[in-house]
Structure formats: structure tokens, C-alpha cells
Amino acid sequence: MIEKISKYLPENSIYLVQEILEEHHILIKVVNKRTSKHGDFKRFPNGSFQITINNSLNQYQFLLTLIHEIAHFVTYKQSKRVKPHGIEWKRNFQHLMLPFVQPTIYPASVLPFLANYLKNPKASTGSDVKLTFALKQFDEISGKNFIFELNEGSVFHFNGKTYKKGITRRTRIECLETSSNRIYLFNQNAEVEI
Structure with a gap:
């Protein structure tokens, strides 16, 4: 399995990922980019499991997403009736990520934000604006900016429509869609075209 995904991972993480995959047998598929998610974990009716991860992620985001999804698998195997991103998942995610939080794997510019995120990980890494911005520095140039x-x-333009940025609420930004004059709320790290 590691041979199929090693090109997507930071070089110094491959051995650690291989150890995890030898302990936890699960099918991993690398798929084309999905705008709604970086990856997911599924259990099929026949009892098999699968993780999918977007091929468009940079190596650091790919690793973080992979471990996030493996934590779902581990949590499910331990206790089938828990919240998807509850305390059990958080503990497993933290435990699995800990060996990767080091400067030989993640760049120094990402490590403080990654460590802070892992204190209380959320359902999406995208909910942590600072971590998302730090990881984005390693993406291929897309011509897009964070809102x-x-x-x-x-x-700015987003999904074929034109918006005007308004005030920032606690975690969202109000934006006026110019053709309808309707207000929409955007996640702070939505990627938009100027």
C-alpha cells in the first residue's frame, strides 16, 4: 500500500506511515480533487473500509489528511458508537500525529500552527485559518487568495459569481453577491479569485 501513496508524502514520513498501515489494514485510494473535502473514511456494507484522499493536496496536507482519516478507522474499530470527531477521535488523531510533528517531516513554518491545532483538533483542518495559510505556502501556485x-x-469571484467583501463576524465573513444583493457568509479561508 505504501508504494501507491509514497509520492504524495514527505520523504521522512514514509517509514512511519508504513508502520501505521501495517498495523491497520485499510484500502487507501487517491482521487481527483473534490472541493468539499480533502479526504474521507467509509465503511461498506460488506465490512470493508476505505480512505480516499485528494491528489491535489501538497505533501504536508496529504499526510495530515491521511492521519486524520486513519484516526477515524482506529476510532471506529475501538468503539463503533461515538461521534465522528468526538473526544475518542481527537485522542486517536493526536496519538497518531505525534510522531510526525517534527522538523524532519514538517517545515519549521508549519510546526507551531500544527502543534496548536493538535491541542484540540477540529473536524476540518480548514477551520484553523493559521494552519491552512501555513500549509498553503507549499501548494502549487493557483492564482487564488484566501478571502x-x-x-x-x-x-472577488467565487464559483462563477461576483462578491464584495464585507465585515468579519466571529468566524465568518459577510459578502455581498453583486447581482442579487444577497449577503452570504464565507469561511475565512475560502479561496477566491480577485
């Missing part, structure tokens, strides 16, 4: 980088009043 939080734009000034209030900036005009």
Missing part, C-alpha cells in the same frame, strides 16, 4: 487576505470592500 481573509482581502481588504473589506474588495471585489
Whole structure:
């Protein structure tokens, strides 16, 4: 299994990932980019399990997503009736990620944000704006910006529509869709085109 995914991982993480996969037998599929998620964990009616991960992720985001999904598998095997991102999953995710939180695997510019995120991991790494921004620095250039980088009043495009950035609420940004004059709430790290 490691041969299929090693090209997507940081080189110094491959051996550690291989150890995890030898202990936890699960099918991993690398799939084309999905805008709604980086990866997922599924249990099929026949009792088999599968993890899918987007092929568009940089190596650091790919590793983080892989371990996130393996934590779901481990949590399910331990106790089938728990919340998907509850305390049991958080503990497993933290435990599985700990060996990877080191400068030989993650860049120094990412480590403090990764360590802070792992104190209380959320369902999506995208919910941590600082970690998302740190990881984005290793993406291929896309010509897009995070919405939080734009000034209030900036005009941008998202999914074929034009918006004007408004005020920032606690965790979301109000944006006016210019053709309908309707207000929409955007995640702070939504990627938009100027």
C-alpha cells in the first residue's frame, strides 16, 4: 500500500506511515480533487473500509489528511458508537500525529500552527485559518487568495459569481453577491479569485 501513496508524502514520513498501515489494514485510494473535502473514511456494507484522499493536496496536507482519516478507522474499530470527531477521535488523531510533528517531516513554518491545532483538533483542518495559510505556502501556485487576505470592500469571484467583501463576524465573513444583493457568509479561508 505504501508504494501507491509514497509520492504524495514527505520523504521522512514514509517509514512511519508504513508502520501505521501495517498495523491497520485499510484500502487507501487517491482521487481527483473534490472541493468539499480533502479526504474521507467509509465503511461498506460488506465490512470493508476505505480512505480516499485528494491528489491535489501538497505533501504536508496529504499526510495530515491521511492521519486524520486513519484516526477515524482506529476510532471506529475501538468503539463503533461515538461521534465522528468526538473526544475518542481527537485522542486517536493526536496519538497518531505525534510522531510526525517534527522538523524532519514538517517545515519549521508549519510546526507551531500544527502543534496548536493538535491541542484540540477540529473536524476540518480548514477551520484553523493559521494552519491552512501555513500549509498553503507549499501548494502549487493557483492564482487564488484566501478571502481573509482581502481588504473589506474588495471585489472577488467565487464559483462563477461576483462578491464584495464585507465585515468579519466571529468566524465568518459577510459578502455581498453583486447581482442579487444577497449577503452570504464565507469561511475565512475560502479561496477566491480577485
